[in-house]
Amino acid sequence: MTDLDLERLGGVWRQQPDPAAMAELQRTAEAVRRRARWAQWADAIAAAAVSGVVALLVLRNPQIDTLLVGGGAILFLLISQIRQRKLRAAELRSLTGTTEEMLDQSVERVTATLKRSRLGLIFAGPAMLTGLLLAYVVEHNSGGELASRIAAYPGLGTAIKLVAVLGFAGMALHVFRQFRRSRRELERLIALREAYRQERE
Protein backbone atom coordinates (compact mmCIF):
# COMPACT_ATOMS: atom_id res chain seq x y z
CA MET A 1 0.00 0.00 0.00
CA THR A 2 1.69 3.21 -1.16
CA ASP A 3 -0.68 5.69 0.42
CA LEU A 4 -3.68 5.21 2.63
CA ASP A 5 -6.81 5.70 0.52
CA LEU A 6 -9.21 6.74 3.26
CA GLU A 7 -12.06 7.23 0.82
CA ARG A 8 -11.86 3.63 -0.34
CA LEU A 9 -11.35 2.38 3.22
CA GLY A 10 -14.38 4.44 4.25
CA GLY A 11 -16.43 2.45 1.74
CA VAL A 12 -15.22 -0.80 3.28
CA TRP A 13 -15.85 0.56 6.77
CA ARG A 14 -19.40 1.75 6.13
CA GLN A 15 -20.76 -1.54 4.88
CA GLN A 16 -24.36 -1.94 5.98
CA PRO A 17 -25.04 -4.77 8.42
CA ASP A 18 -27.16 -7.64 7.12
CA PRO A 19 -30.95 -7.53 7.78
CA ALA A 20 -30.68 -9.91 10.75
CA ALA A 21 -28.03 -7.74 12.43
CA MET A 22 -30.10 -4.65 11.65
CA ALA A 23 -33.20 -6.22 13.18
CA GLU A 24 -31.18 -7.11 16.28
CA LEU A 25 -30.00 -3.52 16.52
CA GLN A 26 -33.59 -2.27 16.28
CA ARG A 27 -34.67 -4.69 19.02
CA THR A 28 -31.84 -3.53 21.28
CA ALA A 29 -32.72 0.13 20.75
CA GLU A 30 -36.41 -0.52 21.37
CA ALA A 31 -35.65 -2.44 24.58
CA VAL A 32 -33.42 0.42 25.79
CA ARG A 33 -36.11 2.99 25.10
CA ARG A 34 -38.79 0.89 26.78
CA ARG A 35 -36.64 0.45 29.92
CA ALA A 36 -35.81 4.16 30.03
CA ARG A 37 -39.51 5.07 29.76
CA TRP A 38 -40.38 2.58 32.51
CA ALA A 39 -37.67 4.03 34.72
CA GLN A 40 -39.06 7.54 34.18
CA TRP A 41 -42.57 6.35 35.08
CA ALA A 42 -41.33 4.38 38.08
CA ASP A 43 -39.49 7.48 39.34
CA ALA A 44 -42.59 9.63 39.02
CA ILE A 45 -44.88 7.01 40.59
CA ALA A 46 -42.48 6.41 43.52
CA ALA A 47 -42.18 10.16 44.18
CA ALA A 48 -45.99 10.57 44.06
CA ALA A 49 -46.53 7.53 46.32
CA VAL A 50 -44.04 8.69 48.96
CA SER A 51 -45.48 12.21 48.91
CA GLY A 52 -49.01 10.78 49.21
CA VAL A 53 -48.12 8.57 52.17
CA VAL A 54 -46.37 11.41 53.97
CA ALA A 55 -49.30 13.78 53.32
CA LEU A 56 -51.75 11.14 54.59
CA LEU A 57 -49.73 10.61 57.77
CA VAL A 58 -49.60 14.35 58.41
CA LEU A 59 -53.35 14.73 57.81
CA ARG A 60 -54.23 11.83 60.12
CA ASN A 61 -51.90 13.08 62.84
CA PRO A 62 -51.77 16.88 62.50
CA GLN A 63 -49.09 17.64 65.08
CA ILE A 64 -46.03 19.81 64.79
CA ASP A 65 -43.50 16.93 64.96
CA THR A 66 -45.36 14.89 62.29
CA LEU A 67 -45.55 18.01 60.16
CA LEU A 68 -41.81 18.64 60.57
CA VAL A 69 -40.83 15.04 59.80
CA GLY A 70 -43.27 14.85 56.84
CA GLY A 71 -42.13 18.21 55.46
CA GLY A 72 -38.52 17.13 55.87
CA ALA A 73 -39.17 13.86 53.99
CA ILE A 74 -40.86 15.66 51.09
CA LEU A 75 -38.09 18.27 50.99
CA PHE A 76 -35.47 15.52 50.95
CA LEU A 77 -37.32 13.81 48.09
CA LEU A 78 -37.57 17.06 46.17
CA ILE A 79 -33.89 17.88 46.64
CA SER A 80 -32.79 14.41 45.56
CA GLN A 81 -35.01 14.62 42.45
CA ILE A 82 -33.57 18.03 41.54
CA ARG A 83 -30.04 16.75 42.13
CA GLN A 84 -30.67 13.73 39.92
CA ARG A 85 -32.03 15.92 37.15
CA LYS A 86 -29.03 18.24 37.40
CA LEU A 87 -26.62 15.30 37.25
CA ARG A 88 -28.43 13.86 34.23
CA ALA A 89 -28.39 17.24 32.49
CA ALA A 90 -24.66 17.67 33.21
CA GLU A 91 -23.97 14.20 31.85
CA LEU A 92 -25.91 14.94 28.69
CA ARG A 93 -24.09 18.25 28.25
CA SER A 94 -20.79 16.43 28.51
CA LEU A 95 -21.90 13.83 25.96
CA THR A 96 -23.04 16.39 23.41
CA GLY A 97 -19.93 18.57 23.85
CA THR A 98 -16.39 17.97 22.66
CA THR A 99 -14.35 15.03 23.90
CA GLU A 100 -12.07 17.29 25.92
CA GLU A 101 -15.05 18.90 27.64
CA MET A 102 -16.37 15.44 28.39
CA LEU A 103 -13.00 14.44 29.83
CA ASP A 104 -12.84 17.59 31.97
CA GLN A 105 -16.27 16.84 33.42
CA SER A 106 -15.40 13.19 33.94
CA VAL A 107 -12.26 14.21 35.85
CA GLU A 108 -14.40 16.46 38.07
CA ARG A 109 -16.96 13.68 38.63
CA VAL A 110 -14.38 11.04 39.52
CA THR A 111 -12.50 13.47 41.76
CA ALA A 112 -15.73 14.10 43.69
CA THR A 113 -16.37 10.34 43.95
CA LEU A 114 -12.83 9.83 45.19
CA LYS A 115 -13.28 12.50 47.82
CA ARG A 116 -16.53 10.89 49.00
CA SER A 117 -14.90 7.44 49.17
CA ARG A 118 -11.94 8.86 51.10
CA LEU A 119 -14.27 10.52 53.58
CA GLY A 120 -16.22 7.27 53.82
CA LEU A 121 -13.06 5.37 54.68
CA ILE A 122 -11.93 7.96 57.22
CA PHE A 123 -15.29 8.19 58.96
CA ALA A 124 -16.25 4.50 58.81
CA GLY A 125 -14.41 3.68 62.06
CA PRO A 126 -15.65 6.63 64.12
CA ALA A 127 -19.20 6.09 62.77
CA MET A 128 -19.10 2.46 63.89
CA LEU A 129 -17.82 3.45 67.33
CA THR A 130 -20.51 6.13 67.69
CA GLY A 131 -23.15 3.58 66.72
CA LEU A 132 -21.89 1.10 69.29
CA LEU A 133 -21.75 3.83 71.94
CA LEU A 134 -25.31 4.89 71.19
CA ALA A 135 -26.49 1.28 71.31
CA TYR A 136 -24.73 0.85 74.66
CA VAL A 137 -26.31 4.03 76.11
CA VAL A 138 -29.81 3.03 74.92
CA GLU A 139 -29.38 -0.48 76.25
CA HIS A 140 -27.95 0.75 79.55
CA ASN A 141 -30.86 3.18 80.02
CA SER A 142 -33.40 0.45 79.35
CA GLY A 143 -31.88 -1.62 82.16
CA GLY A 144 -30.42 -4.29 79.87
CA GLU A 145 -33.84 -5.35 78.62
CA LEU A 146 -32.68 -6.03 75.06
CA ALA A 147 -29.61 -7.97 76.24
CA SER A 148 -31.74 -10.24 78.38
CA ARG A 149 -34.15 -10.84 75.47
CA ILE A 150 -31.26 -11.73 73.17
CA ALA A 151 -29.75 -13.99 75.81
CA ALA A 152 -33.02 -15.94 75.87
CA TYR A 153 -32.13 -17.34 72.43
CA PRO A 154 -28.87 -19.29 72.50
CA GLY A 155 -26.44 -18.21 69.79
CA LEU A 156 -28.45 -15.12 68.79
CA GLY A 157 -25.99 -12.71 70.41
CA THR A 158 -23.04 -14.30 68.60
CA ALA A 159 -24.98 -14.28 65.31
CA ILE A 160 -25.78 -10.56 65.71
CA LYS A 161 -22.13 -9.75 66.45
CA LEU A 162 -20.96 -11.85 63.51
CA VAL A 163 -23.43 -10.20 61.11
CA ALA A 164 -22.46 -6.75 62.39
CA VAL A 165 -18.73 -7.41 61.99
CA LEU A 166 -19.16 -9.01 58.55
CA GLY A 167 -21.47 -6.21 57.44
CA PHE A 168 -19.03 -3.56 58.56
CA ALA A 169 -16.08 -5.36 56.96
CA GLY A 170 -18.03 -5.81 53.72
CA MET A 171 -18.99 -2.14 53.66
CA ALA A 172 -15.40 -1.04 54.31
CA LEU A 173 -14.15 -3.38 51.58
CA HIS A 174 -16.73 -2.01 49.14
CA VAL A 175 -15.73 1.59 49.89
CA PHE A 176 -12.04 0.68 49.60
CA ARG A 177 -12.60 -1.03 46.22
CA GLN A 178 -14.61 1.91 44.97
CA PHE A 179 -11.83 4.21 46.10
CA ARG A 180 -9.20 2.17 44.24
CA ARG A 181 -11.35 1.89 41.10
CA SER A 182 -12.01 5.62 41.09
CA ARG A 183 -8.32 6.37 41.56
CA ARG A 184 -7.41 4.18 38.57
CA GLU A 185 -10.16 5.75 36.49
CA LEU A 186 -8.94 9.21 37.44
CA GLU A 187 -5.38 8.31 36.43
CA ARG A 188 -6.62 7.03 33.07
CA LEU A 189 -8.77 10.12 32.50
CA ILE A 190 -5.94 12.51 33.33
CA ALA A 191 -3.54 10.60 31.05
CA LEU A 192 -6.12 10.69 28.26
CA ARG A 193 -6.77 14.39 28.73
CA GLU A 194 -3.02 14.95 28.54
CA ALA A 195 -2.85 12.88 25.34
CA TYR A 196 -5.59 15.04 23.81
CA ARG A 197 -3.75 18.21 24.82
CA GLN A 198 -0.54 16.95 23.27
CA GLU A 199 -2.35 16.07 20.05
CA ARG A 200 -3.72 19.60 19.96
CA GLU A 201 -0.20 21.10 20.13
Next chain:
Amino acid sequence: MSRAVEEGARQTATAQTFNGETPPFERIVADHGPLISRIAMSYEADPTLREDLTQQIFLAVWQALPSYRADASLKTFIARIAQNRAISFVTRQVRQPPVAEMPERVESGQPSPEEEAIDASERRMLLDATRRLPLPQREVIILVLEGFSYAEIADMLNIAPNALALRLSRAKAALKKMLEPTP
Protein backbone atom coordinates in the same frame (compact mmCIF):
# COMPACT_ATOMS: atom_id res chain seq x y z
CA MET B 1 -19.05 1.08 -2.32
CA SER B 2 -22.73 0.86 -3.21
CA ARG B 3 -24.05 -0.05 0.26
CA ALA B 4 -22.22 2.88 1.80
CA VAL B 5 -23.70 5.17 -0.87
CA GLU B 6 -27.15 3.75 -0.13
CA GLU B 7 -26.71 4.56 3.55
CA GLY B 8 -25.73 8.16 2.76
CA ALA B 9 -28.68 8.56 0.43
CA ARG B 10 -31.07 7.20 3.06
CA GLN B 11 -29.73 9.62 5.69
CA THR B 12 -30.20 12.56 3.30
CA ALA B 13 -33.73 11.36 2.58
CA THR B 14 -34.45 11.24 6.32
CA ALA B 15 -33.20 14.78 6.76
CA GLN B 16 -35.48 15.93 3.92
CA THR B 17 -38.52 13.99 5.10
CA PHE B 18 -38.30 15.36 8.64
CA ASN B 19 -37.08 18.76 7.54
CA GLY B 20 -36.72 20.97 10.58
CA GLU B 21 -38.02 18.35 13.01
CA THR B 22 -36.29 15.54 14.85
CA PRO B 23 -37.30 12.22 13.28
CA PRO B 24 -38.80 9.51 15.51
CA PHE B 25 -36.39 7.30 17.42
CA GLU B 26 -37.14 4.18 15.29
CA ARG B 27 -36.20 6.11 12.17
CA ILE B 28 -33.03 7.36 13.82
CA VAL B 29 -32.09 3.80 14.74
CA ALA B 30 -32.82 2.62 11.19
CA ASP B 31 -30.65 5.34 9.68
CA HIS B 32 -27.91 5.78 12.24
CA GLY B 33 -27.96 2.43 14.07
CA PRO B 34 -25.16 1.05 11.87
CA LEU B 35 -23.03 4.13 12.66
CA ILE B 36 -23.60 3.56 16.39
CA SER B 37 -22.81 -0.12 16.01
CA ARG B 38 -19.57 0.60 14.11
CA ILE B 39 -18.45 3.14 16.69
CA ALA B 40 -19.15 0.69 19.52
CA MET B 41 -17.25 -1.97 17.58
CA SER B 42 -14.20 0.23 17.12
CA TYR B 43 -13.95 0.91 20.85
CA GLU B 44 -14.89 -2.43 22.36
CA ALA B 45 -13.90 -5.87 21.05
CA ASP B 46 -15.52 -7.94 23.77
CA PRO B 47 -19.03 -8.84 22.46
CA THR B 48 -20.74 -8.65 25.88
CA LEU B 49 -19.20 -5.32 26.75
CA ARG B 50 -19.88 -4.05 23.25
CA GLU B 51 -23.56 -4.91 23.65
CA ASP B 52 -23.53 -2.97 26.91
CA LEU B 53 -21.81 -0.02 25.23
CA THR B 54 -24.28 -0.05 22.31
CA GLN B 55 -27.18 0.04 24.78
CA GLN B 56 -25.57 2.94 26.65
CA ILE B 57 -25.16 4.86 23.40
CA PHE B 58 -28.80 4.27 22.40
CA LEU B 59 -29.90 5.43 25.84
CA ALA B 60 -27.73 8.56 25.66
CA VAL B 61 -29.05 9.37 22.17
CA TRP B 62 -32.65 8.88 23.32
CA GLN B 63 -32.12 11.10 26.36
CA ALA B 64 -30.26 13.78 24.40
CA LEU B 65 -32.68 13.98 21.46
CA PRO B 66 -34.88 16.70 23.02
CA SER B 67 -31.80 18.92 23.23
CA TYR B 68 -31.00 18.53 19.52
CA ARG B 69 -31.19 21.98 17.95
CA ALA B 70 -30.31 21.24 14.29
CA ASP B 71 -27.28 23.56 14.41
CA ALA B 72 -25.38 20.53 13.11
CA SER B 73 -26.61 17.50 11.21
CA LEU B 74 -28.32 14.75 13.19
CA LYS B 75 -25.59 12.35 12.08
CA THR B 76 -22.97 14.69 13.60
CA PHE B 77 -24.99 14.97 16.83
CA ILE B 78 -25.31 11.18 17.12
CA ALA B 79 -21.68 10.50 16.21
CA ARG B 80 -20.53 12.96 18.87
CA ILE B 81 -22.64 11.30 21.55
CA ALA B 82 -21.53 7.83 20.46
CA GLN B 83 -17.83 8.77 20.48
CA ASN B 84 -18.03 10.48 23.86
CA ARG B 85 -19.96 7.62 25.42
CA ALA B 86 -17.54 5.08 23.95
CA ILE B 87 -14.48 6.96 25.22
CA SER B 88 -15.94 7.34 28.72
CA PHE B 89 -16.89 3.64 28.61
CA VAL B 90 -13.37 2.46 27.82
CA THR B 91 -11.78 4.70 30.43
CA ARG B 92 -14.05 3.10 33.04
CA GLN B 93 -12.79 -0.36 32.21
CA VAL B 94 -10.08 -1.56 34.55
CA ARG B 95 -8.43 -3.68 31.88
CA GLN B 96 -7.15 -2.36 28.59
CA PRO B 97 -9.62 -2.75 25.72
CA PRO B 98 -8.81 -6.07 24.08
CA VAL B 99 -7.89 -6.08 20.43
CA ALA B 100 -9.19 -9.59 19.76
CA GLU B 101 -11.57 -9.82 16.88
CA MET B 102 -15.16 -10.96 16.95
CA PRO B 103 -17.15 -12.63 14.18
CA GLU B 104 -18.67 -10.22 11.72
CA ARG B 105 -21.56 -10.67 9.38
CA VAL B 106 -21.29 -9.36 5.87
CA GLU B 107 -24.42 -8.91 3.82
CA SER B 108 -24.87 -11.47 1.08
CA GLY B 109 -26.11 -10.07 -2.20
CA GLN B 110 -24.52 -8.06 -4.96
CA PRO B 111 -20.79 -8.77 -4.29
CA SER B 112 -19.37 -12.12 -5.29
CA PRO B 113 -18.19 -14.48 -2.54
CA GLU B 114 -14.57 -13.64 -3.42
CA GLU B 115 -15.23 -9.91 -3.18
CA GLU B 116 -17.07 -10.48 0.07
CA ALA B 117 -14.16 -12.44 1.49
CA ILE B 118 -11.72 -9.69 0.52
CA ASP B 119 -14.03 -7.02 1.94
CA ALA B 120 -14.58 -8.94 5.17
CA SER B 121 -10.90 -9.59 5.68
CA GLU B 122 -10.02 -5.98 4.84
CA ARG B 123 -12.72 -4.70 7.15
CA ARG B 124 -11.51 -6.98 9.90
CA MET B 125 -7.94 -5.74 9.49
CA LEU B 126 -9.11 -2.15 9.39
CA LEU B 127 -11.16 -2.62 12.54
CA ASP B 128 -8.26 -4.33 14.33
CA ALA B 129 -5.85 -1.59 13.33
CA THR B 130 -8.29 1.17 14.31
CA ARG B 131 -8.73 -0.35 17.76
CA ARG B 132 -4.98 -0.19 18.32
CA LEU B 133 -4.77 3.54 17.65
CA PRO B 134 -4.48 5.92 20.61
CA LEU B 135 -7.92 7.35 21.42
CA PRO B 136 -7.40 10.89 20.04
CA GLN B 137 -6.20 9.46 16.70
CA ARG B 138 -8.83 6.74 16.66
CA GLU B 139 -11.57 9.32 17.13
CA VAL B 140 -10.41 11.27 14.06
CA ILE B 141 -9.93 8.21 11.86
CA ILE B 142 -13.39 6.87 12.72
CA LEU B 143 -15.00 10.18 11.81
CA VAL B 144 -13.11 10.27 8.50
CA LEU B 145 -14.07 6.68 7.73
CA GLU B 146 -17.67 7.53 8.57
CA GLY B 147 -17.58 10.09 5.77
CA PHE B 148 -17.57 13.35 7.76
CA SER B 149 -15.87 16.30 6.05
CA TYR B 150 -12.73 17.78 7.62
CA ALA B 151 -14.67 20.96 8.42
CA GLU B 152 -17.33 18.93 10.25
CA ILE B 153 -14.71 16.98 12.19
CA ALA B 154 -12.82 20.14 13.19
CA ASP B 155 -16.11 21.64 14.34
CA MET B 156 -17.13 18.49 16.21
CA LEU B 157 -13.82 18.29 18.06
CA ASN B 158 -13.50 22.04 18.42
CA ILE B 159 -9.97 22.07 17.02
CA ALA B 160 -8.30 24.22 14.39
CA PRO B 161 -8.06 22.75 10.87
CA ASN B 162 -4.27 22.57 11.06
CA ALA B 163 -4.44 20.71 14.39
CA LEU B 164 -6.88 18.29 12.78
CA ALA B 165 -4.60 17.83 9.78
CA LEU B 166 -1.69 17.07 12.08
CA ARG B 167 -3.67 14.59 14.15
CA LEU B 168 -5.04 12.95 11.04
CA SER B 169 -1.62 12.60 9.43
CA ARG B 170 -0.32 10.93 12.60
CA ALA B 171 -3.31 8.62 12.67
CA LYS B 172 -2.93 7.79 8.98
CA ALA B 173 0.76 7.02 9.41
CA ALA B 174 0.03 4.72 12.36
CA LEU B 175 -2.84 3.03 10.55
CA LYS B 176 -0.80 2.57 7.38
CA LYS B 177 2.00 0.97 9.35
CA MET B 178 -0.45 -1.47 10.92
CA LEU B 179 -2.19 -2.29 7.67
CA GLU B 180 1.00 -2.87 5.70
CA PRO B 181 1.80 -6.56 5.29
CA THR B 182 4.79 -7.62 7.35
CA PRO B 183 7.73 -8.71 5.15
